[in-house]
Amino acid sequence: MSNSSQIEMNDIQGLILRGYNFPHIRYIIFSIKNTDGAKQFCADLASGTAPGGLSITNAEPWENMEKPDYCLNIGFTYSGLEKLIGTANSNAVERHSSREVFKSFKKGAVEDAGQMGDTGESAPANWWKNGGWIPKEVPTANGSELHIQLTLFTLTPENREKYYAALLGMITETPSGPAVIPVYYQDSDPITVDGNSDYVHFGYRDSLSQPRIDDIIWEKPKMRKLMGISSIDDRPKVPLDRFVISQKAKDYYAHTLLVNGTFSAFRLLYQDEAKFNTFIHSNTEISPELMAAKMCGRWRDGTPLVVSPDKEDKSLGEPSTKNFNFTNFNYLTPSPNQQGDQSSDELALKCPYAAHIRRANPRDDINVKGNDDNAETHRIVRRASPYGPVYDRAEKPGIQRGLVGLFIGAVLDFQFRFVTRLWLEQGGFRNPDASPNYSGVDPIFGPQADDTSPDNFVFAYNENGTYTETPNLTRFVRTDGSLYLFLPGISGLKYISQGIIPPPLTVN
Known part of the structure; x- marks a missing residue:
C-alpha cells in the first residue's frame, strides 16, 4: 500500500479523504451544451487561475488549519466523461480497467436501478421531479443529459450564494448560450439538537463511523489532535486503495486516467x-x-x-x-x-x-x-447531509426532506453496490x-x-x-435521484479538460 510520503495530496480531491464539516452546502448537476466551452470550464476549475473563479479543492492540509471560505468538488457521469474525452478514449479507459472498476460506472444509475432496489416510487421515471429541477423540460428517462456534478461547501448561506454566482460566472458563453447549464440543485443546511449539528432526519445523530483510511495524514494522532478529534481509535484501518484508485491495488487494475480519482454514487433520498x-x-x-x-x-x-x-x-x-x-x-x-x-x-x-x-x-x-x-x-466514505426542514407533526403533506450526497468508493461493485444489494436490501444477511x-x-x-x-x-x-x-x-x-460518478484526480481533470487521456500503464 502507498504510505503518506507517496500520497499525492495535491492531486486527490479533498472530500475523498476527509469531511470538511462546512454547514451550508449546494449540490448541483450540470448539463453540457457546448463541449469546447465545457472543457474550458473544467480547465479553469482544475487550475484555479480564472479571474474571480473557483478551483477544485484538493486534499492538502489548510494553512494554519483554518477553513477556507469555500470548498468545491467535481464528478462526471459516464455520458459526461464521454462527451468530454470522446467515445474512443472512453472505450480505451474501459479496456485498461477491471470490469468491476468501470462497468457499473458506464452502466449508470438508471440502468442499475432494479439491482439497487430503486423500484416503484423510487424508480428512475420519478427521479429529479420532487423539487430542485430547473429547466422547463422534464428530465429524460435515461438521464443522459446529466453530465457534471459539483458540490459547493460554504460557511454561511450568504457565501453559498456568492460562490455559486462566481461558479456560474466561470461558464463560457457561446452564440447559443452557456456552455454548461445547471439543471438540478439541492441545498443542505444543518439540523442541530442540543448544540450538536450532526443530526439528520428521523432524529438520529450521524457521521459517527467513517472508515479509518490507512496511513493518511488525517488519521495521524497529532493531526487528529489539531483537528479536535480524539486519537483514541483502534478500529481496523481500511487500505487507501479502497477509496483512491491506485495502479498498485491487488484486486483491481485501472487506466492511468483514473489514478488518484475515485467513484461515487450520488443519491437524493427522501425520508x-x-x-x-x-x-x-x-x-x-x-x-x-x-x-x-x-x-x-x-x-x-x-x-x-x-x-x-x-x-x-x-x-x-x-x-x-x-x-x-x-x-x-x-x-x-x-x-x-x-x-x-x-x-x-x-x-x-x-x-x-x-x-x-x-x-x-x-x-x-x-x-x-x-x-x-x-x-x-x-467500507464506504459518506459525504452526505440533510436537506429540508425539521419535521413538524402539524405540517401539511408533501414537504421535501431527506439525505443528499455522495457515497464514495474506488470500486462501486465492491462497495456501494455490494452493501446496498446484499446487506441492506436482501434477506439472509447473516x-x-x-x-x-x-x-x-x-x-x-x-x-x-x-x-x-x-x-x-x-x-x-x-x-x-x-x-x-x-x-x-x-x-x-424513497430514491428521488441517483448518479454514478467518476471523481478524477486534479491531473485527471486536466486531461479531461483537454479531451485526451494519458497512456495506460505498461505491464511487463
Missing part, C-alpha cells in the same frame, strides 16, 4: 418522517425511542446498543460511539476503548441483525455473508441466522414496493430475552 413516526409509535409494548434505537442500532444521540442496550449514555464519550464490536470472538481482541457492556452480541440480543448500522458495517461479525475482513473490502430475528431488510429503508416476502414486512427485536415482532414495516426512504 418519510410521518410514516416513520407512525411506525415507531405502533407497538405499545415498548417506547418509540427504544423502537427507533432497535431499528438503527444506535440511540438517537449516537450511543450504540451493544455498548448501552437500555438507554442513551452521553457519559461514555466519543470512543464508544465508534470503537465497538458485535461478536468479540475469542481470536479477536475486543477494543480496549469500548466502554460499557463489552459482552458478545452474536445472537443479536442487544442490536438486531436487521439494525441499520449492523447491516451497513457488520464490523467483526464474520458470519455475515461477504464479511471476512471486518468489512474492510466493503448465515446461519441463529436468532428468531428474521427481518430480511434494513428497517430504516424498509421493504421495496415489489417485495413479496412476508418476512420483510415484520421488524423483530429482542426485549427481556424474547423477540417481539412489529408488523406493517413499510418503506420510509
Whole structure:
C-alpha cells in the first residue's frame, strides 16, 4: 500500500479523504451544451487561475488549519466523461480497467436501478421531479443529459450564494448560450439538537463511523489532535486503495486516467418522517425511542446498543460511539476503548441483525455473508447531509426532506453496490441466522414496493430475552435521484479538460 510520503495530496480531491464539516452546502448537476466551452470550464476549475473563479479543492492540509471560505468538488457521469474525452478514449479507459472498476460506472444509475432496489416510487421515471429541477423540460428517462456534478461547501448561506454566482460566472458563453447549464440543485443546511449539528432526519445523530483510511495524514494522532478529534481509535484501518484508485491495488487494475480519482454514487433520498413516526409509535409494548434505537442500532444521540442496550449514555464519550464490536470472538481482541457492556452480541440480543448500522458495517461479525475482513473490502466514505426542514407533526403533506450526497468508493461493485444489494436490501444477511430475528431488510429503508416476502414486512427485536415482532414495516426512504460518478484526480481533470487521456500503464 502507498504510505503518506507517496500520497499525492495535491492531486486527490479533498472530500475523498476527509469531511470538511462546512454547514451550508449546494449540490448541483450540470448539463453540457457546448463541449469546447465545457472543457474550458473544467480547465479553469482544475487550475484555479480564472479571474474571480473557483478551483477544485484538493486534499492538502489548510494553512494554519483554518477553513477556507469555500470548498468545491467535481464528478462526471459516464455520458459526461464521454462527451468530454470522446467515445474512443472512453472505450480505451474501459479496456485498461477491471470490469468491476468501470462497468457499473458506464452502466449508470438508471440502468442499475432494479439491482439497487430503486423500484416503484423510487424508480428512475420519478427521479429529479420532487423539487430542485430547473429547466422547463422534464428530465429524460435515461438521464443522459446529466453530465457534471459539483458540490459547493460554504460557511454561511450568504457565501453559498456568492460562490455559486462566481461558479456560474466561470461558464463560457457561446452564440447559443452557456456552455454548461445547471439543471438540478439541492441545498443542505444543518439540523442541530442540543448544540450538536450532526443530526439528520428521523432524529438520529450521524457521521459517527467513517472508515479509518490507512496511513493518511488525517488519521495521524497529532493531526487528529489539531483537528479536535480524539486519537483514541483502534478500529481496523481500511487500505487507501479502497477509496483512491491506485495502479498498485491487488484486486483491481485501472487506466492511468483514473489514478488518484475515485467513484461515487450520488443519491437524493427522501425520508418519510410521518410514516416513520407512525411506525415507531405502533407497538405499545415498548417506547418509540427504544423502537427507533432497535431499528438503527444506535440511540438517537449516537450511543450504540451493544455498548448501552437500555438507554442513551452521553457519559461514555466519543470512543464508544465508534470503537465497538458485535461478536468479540475469542481470536479477536475486543477494543480496549469500548466502554460499557463489552459482552458478545452474536445472537443479536442487544442490536438486531436487521439494525441499520449492523447491516451497513457488520464490523467483526464474520458470519455475515461477504464479511471476512471486518468489512474492510466493503467500507464506504459518506459525504452526505440533510436537506429540508425539521419535521413538524402539524405540517401539511408533501414537504421535501431527506439525505443528499455522495457515497464514495474506488470500486462501486465492491462497495456501494455490494452493501446496498446484499446487506441492506436482501434477506439472509447473516448465515446461519441463529436468532428468531428474521427481518430480511434494513428497517430504516424498509421493504421495496415489489417485495413479496412476508418476512420483510415484520421488524423483530429482542426485549427481556424474547423477540417481539412489529408488523406493517413499510418503506420510509424513497430514491428521488441517483448518479454514478467518476471523481478524477486534479491531473485527471486536466486531461479531461483537454479531451485526451494519458497512456495506460505498461505491464511487463
